[in-house]
Amino acid sequence: MQNLAIIRGERLLFQGLDLSVSAGEAVALTGANGSGKTSLLRALAGLIRPHAGDVRFEGPQGKLEPEDARSQGVHLLGHQDGFKATRTAWEELLFQVQWTGGTEASARQASARLDLDRLAGLEVRKLSAGQRRRLALARLVASPRSLWLLDEPMAPLDTARRAVFGDLMAQHLAGGGMIIAAVHDPLPIAARACDLSSAMGPSL
């Protein structure tokens, strides 16, 4: 991304932000509450349009159309996980995995990996916040998409699960994946830091 600026409402969140991420790299976005971490992630995912600057994607064969890159190569995990409260964990996981390009087999593997098999038949509303987050992470693991955009991914996880999540991220990076994560606590893997507060613009 180059010279990126985002305005929400009447407020300039940041401007002149340059950041590039290449295969195998992780970036930890930091910044105070309201500094624009979530907005930046949503702009990268194409959900909001930046006020200035642009976001470009490159694949092994050169430049990619942003629509193609986003529809096949980007996972966004925000504060809301998109699970329907009255459907079972397995139904919801399977839909999200198939929707983002994975298969039933890969969903089963991810479910085992994140220790979700016991919960598969439960309705989503009966899961705890940490269990829901593991369900959401299973989607990332099960469908192969190279760029993970994570918004506070670890907040509801317990210590043991944070370690598992660290392994999953390390594995994703080792496979040539990329991670951009908005965090308050440090990530359990090596990551380049990017502080949004330093890209703060003058108020409009």
Added chain:
Amino acid sequence: MNGFWVMLRREMAMAWGRGGGPLLALTFFVATATLLPLAVGASPARLAAVAPGSAWLALALASLLSLERLFERDYEDGTLDLLALGPVPLEAVAFAKGLAQWLTNGAPLALAAPVVAVALGAELRLVPLIFLSALIGGLGLAFTGGIGAALSLGSKRGGVLIAVLVLPLFAPPVIFGAGAIEAFAGGLDWHPALGLLAAYGLAAAALGPFAMAAACRNALS
């Protein structure tokens, strides 16, 4: 294309699953029609004259019921973010939603429409045409209704807003649908009205998804 089927299957499963969407609409449909004799008087001659038109009016109102859930729940729980990053564009997602809305709400209502009309005193020979017009009309109701549902995203009291946005768009199907039945009952040529009803439905199915997708993108940004 695979993504489209995944989407359609989910929409169908959710509509038939919990929440009783079709049942609620059906009950509302029957209840509205039951009020008619109380409002205009129970004289069979008078009821029979207005039966097809009243069935169509109740049908249009019942079609409004489940619209609020069409996009609103996906918007509130973050599913719409995921849908926007899917393998098919949001236009295809909107088409799948409209189609599922037609199959799970329009089709059951179309089955109930002749029953309701006959109960109100419509002649039995009208039954096939009432079913056909309700089924074809349901396509237009589902897709124009979807536009209203997408436009009202993020507003408080979306349900009321949808009704206000969508009811004017329901005027043509009500005119053509009830008109075809009236024409047939009166021994006139009913094909043009049914043709216009089908044209309206197809146009809504072709253009509606673009409007719905644009409204969703706007709500997300």
